[in-house]
Amino acid sequence: MAIDVFRTERMEEPLEAYLNNFDDYQGVVEDLLETTVDLTDLDSTAVDILVDQKMREALRYIPGPPISAMI
Numbered sequence: 001m002a003i004d005v006f007r008t009e010r011m012e013e014p015l016e017a018y019l020n021n022f023d024d025y026q027g028v029v030e031d032l033l034e035t036t037v038d039l040t041d042l043d044s045t046a047v048d049i050l051v052d053q054k055m056r057e058a059l060r061y062i063p064g065p066p067i068s069a070m071i
Contacts, residue, residue, distance in 0.1 A: 028054045 032055050036045050039062065049055045060066045 025054070025058060028058045031055060032058050 032049065033039065035048060035055070036042055042049075049059055057069075060069060
């Protein structure tokens, strides 16, 4: 039941909003992968990633499901 509600809500959202968010974060994910050499160099790049709000947010979703944000 909850899955059906979730699907219905997502399908009713405007496509333009999704496409805008996708465009915004595609570049962020590309930057994250470039900065970390395809995630192989997280140790020496951690500070750069963590101080950048968008890269930090993208990194949360890499392990899937996302890691909780400590706000």
